[in-house]
Amino acid sequence: MTFKTLEWKNDQLFILDQTRLPLVESYIKCTTYQRVARAIKKMVIRGAPAIGVAAAFGMALGARQTKTRNPLFFRRELLKIANILTTTRPTAVNILWAVERMKRVAEENSKKGVPAVQEILLQEALRILKEDIQANRQMGKHGQILIPAGCSILTHCNAGALATAGYGTALGVIRAAAETGKRIHVFVDETRPFLQGSRLTAWELMKDRIPCTLIADNMAGALMAQGKIHLTIVGADRIAANGDVANKIGTYSLARLCHVHHIPFYVAAPTSTIDLSTKSGEKIPIEHRSPLEITRLQGRPIAPPGVKVLNPAFDVTPNRFIRAIITEKGIVAKPFKSGLKKIILPEN
Ligand code: MRU
Numbered sequence: 001m002t003f004k005t006l007e008w009k010n011d012q013l014f015i016l017d018q019t020r021l022p023l024v025e026s027y028i029k030c031t032t033y034q035r036v037a038r039a040i041k042k043m044v045i046r047g048a049p050a051i052g053v054a055a056a057f058g059m060a061l062g063a064r065q066t067k068t069r070n071p072l073f074f075r076r077e078l079l080k081i082a083n084i085l086t087t088t089r090p091t092a093v094n095i096l097w098a099v100e101r102m103k104r105v106a107e108e109n110s111k112k113g114v115p116a117v118q119e120i121l122l123q124e125a126l127r128i129l130k131e132d133i134q135a136n137r138q139m140g141k142h143g144q145i146l147i148p149a150g151c152s153i154l155t156h157c158n159a160g161a162l163a164t165a166g167y168g169t170a171l172g173v174i175r176a177a178a179e180t181g182k183r184i185h186v187f188v189d190e191t192r193p194f195l196q197g198s199r200l201t202a203w204e205l206m207k208d209r210i211p212c213t214l215i216a217d218n219m220a221g222a223l224m225a226q227g228k229i230h231l232t233i234v235g236a237d238r239i240a241a242n243g244d245v246a247n248k249i250g251t252y253s254l255a256r257l258c259h260v261h262h263i264p265f266y267v268a269a270p271t272s273t274i275d276l277s278t279k280s281g282e283k284i285p286i287e288h289r290s291p292l293e294i295t296r297l298q299g300r301p302i303a304p305p306g307v308k309v310l311n312p313a314f315d316v317t318p319n320r321f322i323r324a325i326i327t328e329k330g331i332v333a334k335p336f337k338s339g340l341k342k343i344i345l346p347e348n
Contacts, residue, residue, distance in 0.1 A: 002207060005050050005162050006057070008126060013057045015045045018162055022203040033062035033081050040088040040095070043194065047163020048237045048273055049132050052094025055085045056125040059102040063121045066114070074114045078106055090285040091246055091314045092237040093275040098128055132165035135270040135328035139169055140176030143233075143268055143326035147177035147184060151230040154220060156189040157248035158200035159235025159268065169235040169268040171204060173326060178210050186212040187229060189220060191248060193293040193311065217250055224261040232258050236269035236325075243319030243336025244281025245269075249312055255321035267317075268326040274340055281316035289313050 003025065007014045013030040019042065020026055028044055030036045036058035038044075040051045062081035068074050082099045089095065105124045109117050147153065153174060157163075160171035167175065177184055186205055191197035198214055205212040215223065223229050232254055238246045245251070245267050258265040278284055291309035295301060303309075325332040325340070332339040341348065 001161055001166055003161070005165060006045060006054055006129070008057065008122075008129070013054070013061065015039050015054065016162070017044050018046060018200060019044055021162075021199050030057070030061065032065060033058040033085065036061060037084050037088050040085075046196070047158060047160075048092035048094045048235065049136075049164040049169065049270055050162065051089060051092055052098040052272060053125070053129050053132055053165045055088075055095045056098040056102055056128045058085045059099060060118075060122040060125040063106070063118045066118075069114045071110055071114060074117070075106070075110065078103065089287055091287045092273075093278075094237075094272050097272045097275075101128065129165045132270065132272075133167055135272075136164055136167035136169060136172040137176075138328035139268055139270065139326055140167065140172040140179075142328075142331055143173030143266070144176040144180055144182075146231070146264070146266060146324070146326070146331070147173065147182060147233075148230070149182040149184070152185045152187060152228055154187045154189065154223075154229045154232040154254065155201060156197065156217075156232075156234050156251055156254055157191045158196040158204070160201055160204040162200050162204060163235060168204070169270065169326075170233045170266075171201065173233055173266075173268050174205075174210065175208060178208070184210070186210060187220070187223065188212050188214045189217050189250065189254075190214060191250065192217055194313075196248070220254055221257050224257055224263055229261075229263060231264045231266065233266045233268060236267050236273050237314055238278065238284050239267070239269060239274045239325065239340065240278045240280050240284060241276045241337060241340060242280045243322060243325065243332075243334075243340060244284070245317045245319070245322060245325075246281065246284040246286070246314045247317065249315050252315040252317045252321075255317040259321045264323040265317075265321055266324055266326060267322055271327050271329060271344060274327070274344055276341065276344055281318060284314075284316055286315070287313045
Protein backbone atom coordinates (compact mmCIF):
# COMPACT_ATOMS: atom_id res chain seq x y z
CA MET A 1 0.00 0.00 0.00
CA THR A 2 1.56 3.29 -1.04
CA PHE A 3 -0.59 5.41 1.24
CA LYS A 4 -1.66 5.38 4.86
CA THR A 5 -5.25 6.28 5.73
CA LEU A 6 -4.10 7.58 9.09
CA GLU A 7 -0.78 7.55 10.86
CA TRP A 8 0.61 8.55 14.26
CA LYS A 9 3.93 10.33 13.70
CA ASN A 10 5.91 12.83 15.79
CA ASP A 11 3.16 12.99 18.42
CA GLN A 12 0.55 13.98 15.84
CA LEU A 13 -2.19 12.20 13.94
CA PHE A 14 -1.93 12.51 10.16
CA ILE A 15 -5.12 11.83 8.21
CA LEU A 16 -5.20 11.39 4.44
CA ASP A 17 -7.73 13.97 3.22
CA GLN A 18 -10.27 11.83 1.33
CA THR A 19 -12.30 14.86 0.25
CA ARG A 20 -9.45 15.78 -2.12
CA LEU A 21 -8.97 12.33 -3.65
CA PRO A 22 -8.38 11.16 -6.32
CA LEU A 23 -6.84 14.41 -7.55
CA VAL A 24 -4.73 15.44 -4.58
CA GLU A 25 -3.00 13.13 -2.09
CA SER A 26 -2.53 15.31 0.99
CA TYR A 27 -2.63 14.85 4.76
CA ILE A 28 -4.13 16.96 7.49
CA LYS A 29 -2.39 17.15 10.84
CA CYS A 30 -4.41 16.68 14.04
CA THR A 31 -3.04 17.69 17.42
CA THR A 32 -6.42 18.08 19.14
CA TYR A 33 -9.52 15.93 19.56
CA GLN A 34 -11.59 18.82 18.15
CA ARG A 35 -9.69 18.58 14.87
CA VAL A 36 -10.24 14.81 14.76
CA ALA A 37 -13.97 15.25 15.43
CA ARG A 38 -14.18 17.83 12.65
CA ALA A 39 -12.29 15.57 10.22
CA ILE A 40 -14.77 12.76 10.90
CA LYS A 41 -17.78 15.06 10.53
CA LYS A 42 -16.51 16.59 7.28
CA MET A 43 -15.61 13.13 5.94
CA VAL A 44 -11.93 13.96 5.55
CA ILE A 45 -11.76 10.45 6.95
CA ARG A 46 -14.73 8.13 6.50
CA GLY A 47 -15.64 4.45 6.49
CA ALA A 48 -16.77 2.73 9.67
CA PRO A 49 -13.51 1.12 10.86
CA ALA A 50 -11.40 4.15 9.89
CA ILE A 51 -13.54 6.59 11.86
CA GLY A 52 -13.46 4.18 14.80
CA VAL A 53 -9.65 4.23 14.77
CA ALA A 54 -9.61 8.02 14.32
CA ALA A 55 -11.96 8.40 17.30
CA ALA A 56 -9.59 6.30 19.43
CA PHE A 57 -6.78 8.74 18.57
CA GLY A 58 -9.21 11.59 19.30
CA MET A 59 -9.56 10.18 22.81
CA ALA A 60 -5.79 9.86 23.17
CA LEU A 61 -5.23 13.43 21.95
CA GLY A 62 -8.02 14.74 24.19
CA ALA A 63 -6.46 13.01 27.19
CA ARG A 64 -3.14 14.72 26.41
CA GLN A 65 -4.85 18.11 26.05
CA THR A 66 -6.22 18.03 29.60
CA LYS A 67 -4.08 20.00 32.02
CA THR A 68 -5.54 18.58 35.22
CA ARG A 69 -3.75 16.00 37.36
CA ASN A 70 -6.89 15.34 39.37
CA PRO A 71 -8.28 11.89 38.39
CA LEU A 72 -11.89 12.96 38.90
CA PHE A 73 -11.60 16.07 36.74
CA PHE A 74 -9.65 14.04 34.18
CA ARG A 75 -12.42 11.44 34.05
CA ARG A 76 -15.06 14.14 33.61
CA GLU A 77 -13.04 15.72 30.80
CA LEU A 78 -12.60 12.36 29.08
CA LEU A 79 -16.36 11.72 29.18
CA LYS A 80 -16.99 15.10 27.58
CA ILE A 81 -14.49 14.31 24.80
CA ALA A 82 -16.05 10.86 24.33
CA ASN A 83 -19.44 12.45 23.92
CA ILE A 84 -18.19 14.90 21.29
CA LEU A 85 -16.49 12.13 19.31
CA THR A 86 -19.42 9.70 19.43
CA THR A 87 -21.89 12.28 18.17
CA THR A 88 -19.89 13.14 15.03
CA ARG A 89 -21.55 10.43 12.91
CA PRO A 90 -24.32 8.24 14.32
CA THR A 91 -24.61 5.16 12.10
CA ALA A 92 -21.20 3.46 12.20
CA VAL A 93 -21.01 1.69 15.54
CA ASN A 94 -17.21 1.53 15.33
CA ILE A 95 -16.84 5.02 16.82
CA LEU A 96 -18.86 3.98 19.84
CA TRP A 97 -16.96 0.69 20.05
CA ALA A 98 -13.54 2.40 20.00
CA VAL A 99 -14.50 5.20 22.40
CA GLU A 100 -16.01 2.71 24.87
CA ARG A 101 -12.83 0.65 24.73
CA MET A 102 -10.72 3.75 25.40
CA LYS A 103 -12.97 4.76 28.31
CA ARG A 104 -12.70 1.27 29.77
CA VAL A 105 -8.90 1.29 29.56
CA ALA A 106 -8.78 4.71 31.25
CA GLU A 107 -11.06 3.44 33.99
CA GLU A 108 -9.07 0.24 34.57
CA ASN A 109 -5.83 2.20 34.92
CA SER A 110 -7.16 5.26 36.74
CA LYS A 111 -5.18 4.50 39.92
CA LYS A 112 -1.89 4.89 38.05
CA GLY A 113 -2.29 8.67 37.80
CA VAL A 114 -3.16 10.99 34.91
CA PRO A 115 0.22 11.06 33.08
CA ALA A 116 0.34 7.24 33.02
CA VAL A 117 -3.24 7.01 31.74
CA GLN A 118 -2.47 9.54 29.00
CA GLU A 119 0.35 7.31 27.73
CA ILE A 120 -1.73 4.14 28.13
CA LEU A 121 -4.50 5.68 26.02
CA LEU A 122 -2.09 6.51 23.23
CA GLN A 123 -0.75 2.95 23.27
CA GLU A 124 -4.34 1.64 23.15
CA ALA A 125 -5.17 3.77 20.10
CA LEU A 126 -2.04 2.43 18.37
CA ARG A 127 -3.16 -1.10 19.28
CA ILE A 128 -6.64 -0.48 17.82
CA LEU A 129 -5.04 0.71 14.57
CA LYS A 130 -2.79 -2.35 14.34
CA GLU A 131 -5.62 -4.76 15.20
CA ASP A 132 -7.83 -3.25 12.49
CA ILE A 133 -5.25 -3.96 9.79
CA GLN A 134 -4.75 -7.50 11.13
CA ALA A 135 -8.53 -8.07 11.18
CA ASN A 136 -8.79 -6.97 7.55
CA ARG A 137 -6.01 -9.32 6.50
CA GLN A 138 -7.76 -12.18 8.30
CA MET A 139 -11.08 -11.27 6.68
CA GLY A 140 -9.36 -11.35 3.31
CA LYS A 141 -7.97 -14.81 4.02
CA HIS A 142 -11.39 -16.18 5.02
CA GLY A 143 -13.43 -14.33 2.42
CA GLN A 144 -11.36 -14.94 -0.71
CA ILE A 145 -12.55 -18.55 -0.66
CA LEU A 146 -15.97 -17.21 -1.71
CA ILE A 147 -14.55 -15.51 -4.80
CA PRO A 148 -14.30 -17.87 -7.78
CA ALA A 149 -11.52 -17.33 -10.31
CA GLY A 150 -12.67 -15.50 -13.40
CA CYS A 151 -15.62 -13.80 -11.71
CA SER A 152 -16.94 -10.29 -11.96
CA ILE A 153 -17.69 -8.63 -8.63
CA LEU A 154 -19.84 -5.60 -7.85
CA THR A 155 -18.98 -3.35 -4.93
CA HIS A 156 -20.64 -0.22 -3.56
CA CYS A 157 -19.16 2.78 -1.75
CA ASN A 158 -15.61 2.37 -0.47
CA ALA A 159 -14.84 -0.48 1.89
CA GLY A 160 -11.15 -0.41 1.12
CA ALA A 161 -7.90 0.59 2.79
CA LEU A 162 -9.27 4.14 2.89
CA ALA A 163 -12.28 3.05 4.94
CA THR A 164 -10.10 1.23 7.47
CA ALA A 165 -6.65 1.52 9.02
CA GLY A 166 -5.41 -0.42 5.96
CA TYR A 167 -6.17 -3.20 3.42
CA GLY A 168 -9.96 -2.90 3.65
CA THR A 169 -12.95 -5.11 4.39
CA ALA A 170 -14.89 -5.82 1.17
CA LEU A 171 -11.92 -4.58 -0.88
CA GLY A 172 -9.65 -6.56 1.43
CA VAL A 173 -11.45 -9.74 0.38
CA ILE A 174 -11.15 -8.69 -3.27
CA ARG A 175 -7.45 -7.85 -2.74
CA ALA A 176 -6.82 -11.21 -1.08
CA ALA A 177 -8.49 -13.03 -4.00
CA ALA A 178 -6.32 -11.10 -6.47
CA GLU A 179 -3.21 -11.85 -4.36
CA THR A 180 -3.87 -15.59 -4.64
CA GLY A 181 -3.60 -15.15 -8.41
CA LYS A 182 -7.32 -15.42 -9.25
CA ARG A 183 -8.27 -13.45 -12.33
CA ILE A 184 -11.09 -11.16 -11.22
CA HIS A 185 -12.85 -8.02 -12.38
CA VAL A 186 -14.63 -5.43 -10.23
CA PHE A 187 -17.59 -3.25 -11.19
CA VAL A 188 -17.39 -0.10 -9.05
CA ASP A 189 -20.65 1.71 -8.26
CA GLU A 190 -19.90 5.44 -8.35
CA THR A 191 -21.99 5.84 -5.14
CA ARG A 192 -23.96 9.06 -5.35
CA PRO A 193 -23.99 11.56 -3.80
CA PHE A 194 -20.54 11.54 -2.15
CA LEU A 195 -18.92 9.46 -4.91
CA GLN A 196 -16.87 7.18 -2.67
CA GLY A 197 -16.91 4.58 -5.48
CA SER A 198 -15.58 6.72 -8.30
CA ARG A 199 -13.26 8.88 -6.20
CA LEU A 200 -11.90 6.29 -3.77
CA THR A 201 -12.61 2.65 -4.71
CA ALA A 202 -11.62 3.07 -8.36
CA TRP A 203 -8.48 4.91 -7.20
CA GLU A 204 -7.51 2.11 -4.81
CA LEU A 205 -8.17 -0.68 -7.31
CA MET A 206 -6.25 1.08 -10.06
CA LYS A 207 -3.30 1.63 -7.70
CA ASP A 208 -3.31 -2.14 -7.06
CA ARG A 209 -3.79 -2.92 -10.77
CA ILE A 210 -6.95 -4.90 -10.09
CA PRO A 211 -9.08 -4.70 -13.26
CA CYS A 212 -12.15 -2.55 -12.64
CA THR A 213 -14.93 -0.72 -14.45
CA LEU A 214 -16.71 2.30 -13.04
CA ILE A 215 -20.51 2.37 -13.42
CA ALA A 216 -23.26 4.79 -12.40
CA ASP A 217 -25.35 3.38 -9.55
CA ASN A 218 -28.42 2.89 -11.74
CA MET A 219 -26.60 0.50 -14.11
CA ALA A 220 -26.18 -2.42 -11.71
CA GLY A 221 -29.61 -3.99 -12.39
CA ALA A 222 -29.11 -4.09 -16.14
CA LEU A 223 -25.65 -5.66 -15.75
CA MET A 224 -27.07 -8.30 -13.42
CA ALA A 225 -29.83 -9.12 -15.91
CA GLN A 226 -27.14 -9.54 -18.58
CA GLY A 227 -25.26 -12.02 -16.39
CA LYS A 228 -22.25 -9.70 -16.07
CA ILE A 229 -22.13 -9.63 -12.27
CA HIS A 230 -21.41 -12.90 -10.47
CA LEU A 231 -21.36 -11.69 -6.87
CA THR A 232 -21.64 -8.53 -4.82
CA ILE A 233 -19.57 -7.70 -1.78
CA VAL A 234 -19.94 -4.63 0.42
CA GLY A 235 -18.81 -3.39 3.83
CA ALA A 236 -21.00 -2.41 6.76
CA ASP A 237 -21.44 0.47 9.17
CA ARG A 238 -23.38 -1.51 11.73
CA ILE A 239 -24.59 -5.09 11.86
CA ALA A 240 -27.53 -5.68 14.18
CA ALA A 241 -27.83 -8.82 16.33
CA ASN A 242 -30.12 -10.46 13.76
CA GLY A 243 -27.74 -9.80 10.85
CA ASP A 244 -29.52 -6.78 9.35
CA VAL A 245 -26.85 -4.52 7.88
CA ALA A 246 -26.63 -0.73 7.71
CA ASN A 247 -24.36 0.37 4.89
CA LYS A 248 -24.08 3.14 2.32
CA ILE A 249 -27.37 4.26 0.80
CA GLY A 250 -28.05 2.10 -2.25
CA THR A 251 -26.86 -1.12 -0.63
CA TYR A 252 -30.42 -2.28 0.04
CA SER A 253 -31.41 -1.87 -3.63
CA LEU A 254 -28.36 -3.90 -4.68
CA ALA A 255 -29.12 -6.67 -2.19
CA ARG A 256 -32.68 -6.93 -3.51
CA LEU A 257 -31.46 -6.93 -7.09
CA CYS A 258 -29.01 -9.71 -6.25
CA HIS A 259 -31.83 -11.68 -4.63
CA VAL A 260 -34.01 -11.41 -7.75
CA HIS A 261 -31.10 -12.42 -9.99
CA HIS A 262 -29.85 -15.24 -7.71
CA ILE A 263 -26.50 -13.53 -7.24
CA PRO A 264 -24.67 -14.03 -3.91
CA PHE A 265 -24.61 -10.89 -1.79
CA TYR A 266 -21.83 -10.83 0.84
CA VAL A 267 -21.01 -8.41 3.64
CA ALA A 268 -17.45 -8.11 4.99
CA ALA A 269 -16.93 -6.37 8.32
CA PRO A 270 -14.77 -6.67 11.42
CA THR A 271 -16.41 -7.77 14.67
CA SER A 272 -16.11 -4.13 15.87
CA THR A 273 -18.99 -3.41 13.46
CA ILE A 274 -21.30 -5.99 15.04
CA ASP A 275 -23.66 -4.46 17.57
CA LEU A 276 -25.45 -7.15 19.58
CA SER A 277 -27.19 -4.45 21.64
CA THR A 278 -29.16 -3.39 18.56
CA LYS A 279 -31.66 -6.17 17.96
CA SER A 280 -32.60 -5.44 14.35
CA GLY A 281 -32.01 -3.02 11.51
CA GLU A 282 -34.88 -0.62 12.13
CA LYS A 283 -33.24 0.38 15.43
CA ILE A 284 -30.05 1.56 13.72
CA PRO A 285 -29.82 5.38 13.65
CA ILE A 286 -29.48 6.64 10.09
CA GLU A 287 -27.42 9.75 9.47
CA HIS A 288 -28.96 12.44 7.28
CA ARG A 289 -26.46 14.72 5.60
CA SER A 290 -26.54 18.17 4.04
CA PRO A 291 -28.83 18.69 1.01
CA LEU A 292 -25.86 20.39 -0.64
CA GLU A 293 -24.31 16.95 -1.26
CA ILE A 294 -27.21 16.34 -3.68
CA THR A 295 -27.86 19.79 -5.11
CA ARG A 296 -24.22 20.60 -5.86
CA LEU A 297 -21.40 18.87 -7.64
CA GLN A 298 -17.92 20.17 -6.85
CA GLY A 299 -19.46 23.37 -5.54
CA ARG A 300 -21.62 23.96 -8.64
CA PRO A 301 -25.44 23.89 -8.42
CA ILE A 302 -27.03 20.97 -10.30
CA ALA A 303 -30.61 21.39 -9.07
CA PRO A 304 -33.09 24.28 -8.96
CA PRO A 305 -32.52 26.56 -5.96
CA GLY A 306 -34.84 25.77 -3.05
CA VAL A 307 -35.73 22.23 -4.18
CA LYS A 308 -36.72 19.90 -1.34
CA VAL A 309 -34.01 17.28 -0.72
CA LEU A 310 -33.73 14.05 1.24
CA ASN A 311 -30.19 12.78 1.90
CA PRO A 312 -29.98 9.71 4.14
CA ALA A 313 -26.37 8.50 4.06
CA PHE A 314 -27.19 4.86 4.83
CA ASP A 315 -29.88 2.24 4.40
CA VAL A 316 -30.60 -1.09 6.04
CA THR A 317 -30.44 -4.42 4.23
CA PRO A 318 -32.60 -7.09 5.88
CA ASN A 319 -30.66 -10.23 6.76
CA ARG A 320 -32.66 -12.43 4.37
CA PHE A 321 -30.92 -10.85 1.37
CA ILE A 322 -27.42 -11.56 2.72
CA ARG A 323 -25.73 -14.86 1.82
CA ALA A 324 -22.94 -14.63 4.43
CA ILE A 325 -21.10 -12.18 6.67
CA ILE A 326 -17.30 -12.32 6.48
CA THR A 327 -15.45 -11.36 9.67
CA GLU A 328 -11.87 -11.70 10.89
CA LYS A 329 -13.02 -14.62 13.01
CA GLY A 330 -14.51 -16.52 10.09
CA ILE A 331 -17.51 -16.60 7.77
CA VAL A 332 -20.89 -16.37 9.47
CA ALA A 333 -23.69 -18.18 7.66
CA LYS A 334 -27.41 -18.23 8.47
CA PRO A 335 -28.99 -18.17 10.97
CA PHE A 336 -27.09 -14.96 11.69
CA LYS A 337 -28.52 -14.39 15.16
CA SER A 338 -26.82 -17.42 16.70
CA GLY A 339 -23.77 -17.18 14.41
CA LEU A 340 -23.01 -13.57 15.31
CA LYS A 341 -23.56 -14.21 19.00
CA LYS A 342 -21.16 -17.13 18.87
CA ILE A 343 -18.29 -15.12 17.40
CA ILE A 344 -18.80 -12.13 19.71
CA LEU A 345 -19.53 -14.08 22.90
CA PRO A 346 -17.95 -17.52 22.30
CA GLU A 347 -18.18 -18.42 25.99
CA ASN A 348 -22.03 -18.23 26.00
O1 MRU B 1 -20.35 7.71 4.56
P1 MRU B 1 -19.15 6.80 4.52
O2 MRU B 1 -18.27 7.02 3.35
O3 MRU B 1 -18.41 6.80 5.83
O4 MRU B 1 -19.78 5.36 4.36
C1 MRU B 1 -18.95 4.27 4.32
C2 MRU B 1 -19.65 3.00 4.03
O5 MRU B 1 -20.85 2.95 3.92
C3 MRU B 1 -18.80 1.78 3.97
O6 MRU B 1 -19.35 0.85 3.09
C4 MRU B 1 -18.73 1.14 5.37
O7 MRU B 1 -18.32 2.09 6.31
C5 MRU B 1 -17.84 -0.01 5.42
S1 MRU B 1 -16.18 0.48 5.27
C6 MRU B 1 -15.12 -0.79 5.55
